[in-house]
Amino acid sequence: MARRDIGTDDPRVRVRPARSKPRRSKKQVDYSASPTAFVFAVDRGRIHVQMGDTKLVGVKARALGRHGIVVGDQVRVTGDLSGKSGSLARIVEVLPRQTELTRSAEDSPGAKEKPMVANANQMAIVTACADPLPRPGMIDRLLVAAYCAGIEPLLLVTKSDLTSPEPLLELFRPLQVPSVVTSIESGEGLDEVAELLAGRVSVLVGHSGVGKSSLMNTLIPDAARSTGHVNQVTGRGRHTSTSVMALPYQDGWLIDTPGIRSFGLAHISEEDLLAAFPDLAEVATRCPKLCPHLQSSPGCQLSSLEETDPAQERRVESFRRLLASQHSQNTLV
Ligand SMILES: Nc1nc2c(ncn2[C@@H]2O[C@H](COP(=O)(O)OP(=O)(O)OP(=O)(O)O)[C@@H](O)[C@H]2O)c(=O)[nH]1
Numbered sequence: 206m207a208r209r210d211i212g213t214d215d216p217r218v219r220v221r222p223a224r225s226k227p228r229r230s231k232k233q234v235d236y237s238a239s240p241t242a243f244v245f246a247v248d249r250g251r252i253h254v255q256m257g258d259t260k261l262v263g264v265k266a267r268a269l270g271r272h273g274i275v276v277g278d279q280v281r282v283t284g285d286l287s288g289k290s291g292s293l294a295r296i297v298e299v300l301p302r303q304t305e306l307t308r309s310a311e312d313s314p315g316a317k318e319k320p321m322v323a324n325a326n327q328m329a330i331v332t333a334c335a336d337p338l339p340r341p342g343m344i345d346r347l348l349v350a351a352y353c354a355g356i357e358p359l360l361l362v363t364k365s366d367l368t369s370p371e372p373l374l375e376l377f378r379p380l381q382v383p384s385v386v387t388s389i390e391s392g393e394g395l396d397e398v399a400e401l402l403a404g405r406v407s408v409l410v411g412h413s414g415v416g417k418s419s420l421m422n423t424l425i426p427d428a429a430r431s432t433g434h435v436n437q438v439t440g441r442g443r444h445t446s447t448s449v450m451a452l453p454y455q456d457g458w459l460i461d462t463p464g465i466r467s468f469g470l471a472h473i474s475e476e477d478l479l480a481a482f483p484d485l486a487e488v489a490t491r492c493p494k495l496c497p498h499l500q501s502s503p504g505c506q507l508s509s510l511e512e513t514d515p516a517q518e519r520r521v522e523s524f525r526r527l528l529a530s531q532h533s534q535n536t537l538v
C-alpha cells in the first residue's frame with residue numbers, strides 16, 4: 206500500500222491509513238440466528254434478560270445506538286451466554302414490539318414520550334376498595350393508556366374485606382372492563398386472579414398502598430420482592446427500586462411498575478381511544494369531520510346514539526369521561 210504524504214518525516218507522527226472502503230454498516234450484520242431473550246430488568250445500563258432457563262446480564266451493542274431497551278423487550282443476544290457470575294452478553298437486536306406502553310412526561314402537547322414497558326398484553330389496574338380510597342380519575346387515565354397501547358385492561362380490586370367493591374365496579378361496568386375482586390385477608394379472588402394472570406405478560410399498575418406487593422408476594426411466594434423492600438436485581442433498598450421489573454409467573458410475566466408516578470397522555474388522540482370501542486367508532490364514522498365527540502360537540506353522532514339507544518347512554522358517558530380524563534391531572538401517588 207502506498208504511503209500517504211502526511212507532511213512530515215517525523216516517525217513520532219503517525220496517522221491511521223486512509224480507509225479504502227466505506228465502513229460497513231452495522232445494520233448489514235445478520236443476527237437472525239442468535240438466540241432471543243426476554244428483558245426482565247434494566248438497571249443503570251445493565252440489561253437483565255432471561256434466555257430459556259438462563260438469566261444473563263448484558264449490555265447494549267454499540268450498533269443499537271440510541272435504541273432504547275425496556276422491560277418486556279424481546280432481544281437477540283451474542284457473546285458470553287454462559288450466565289456465569291461476571292459474564293456479560295451483548296444485546297445486538299431488539300425485536301419489533303407487539304405493544305408499547307408509553308407515557309409522556311407531562312400532559313402538554315409535544316411533551317416527550319417515553320416507552321416504559323414493551324410487549325405487555327394485559328394491564329392489571331390495581332386499586333383498593335378502601336384504604337386508600339379508589340381514585341376513579343386515575344383509573345380512567347390508566348384505561349386510556351391501556352386502550353391506546355392495544356393492551357387489554359383488567360380491573361384488579363383489592364381489600365374486599367374492608368368494604369364492598371360494588372360502587373367501583375358499577376362505575377366501570379359500561380366500559381365492559383374485565384374485573385376481579387381480591388382480598389389477601391379472606392382469600393377471595395386469589396385463584397381467579399392467578400388464572401387471569403397465567404400465561405400472559407401483565408403490567409401491574411397502582412398507587413402506593415393498594416396492596417400490589419402483598420398480592421404479588423401471594424402469587425409468587427419466593428419472589429421476596431417488596432415486603433422485604435429490596436430490589437431483587439440490585440439488592441438495594443426500596444428507595445432506589447423505582448425501576449420496572451418483570452417476574453416470571455406461570456408461563457408468563459408479571460411486570461411491576463414501582464415509582465411510576467404519573468401518566469401523561471399527551472401523545473394520545475381521540476381517534477386512538479375511539480378505536481378501542483369498535484361499536485362507538487362505527488357510530489362516530491357519521492360524525493362531522495374532526496368531531497371531538499364531546500357532549501357539547503354539534504352533530505356528534507354519539508349524542509344521537511344516547512337518544513336512540515338508552516342502553517348505550519352510560520357507555521357513551523363513560524367513553525366521554527375517558528376522553529376528558531386525558532386532560533385532567535391525576536397522578537398515581
Ligand atoms: N385489609 C386488607 N389489607 C391489605 C390487603 N392487601 C394488602 N393489605 C395491606 O395494605 C398495606 C399495603 O400493602 P402493600 O402490599 O405494601 O401495598 P403496595 O401497593 O405494594 O404499596 P407500596 O409497597 O407502597 O408500593 C399493607 O399494610 C397490607 O398488609 C387486603 O386484601 N386486605
Ligand SMILES: [Zn+2]
Nearest residue numbers: 492496498505
Ligand atoms: Zn362525534
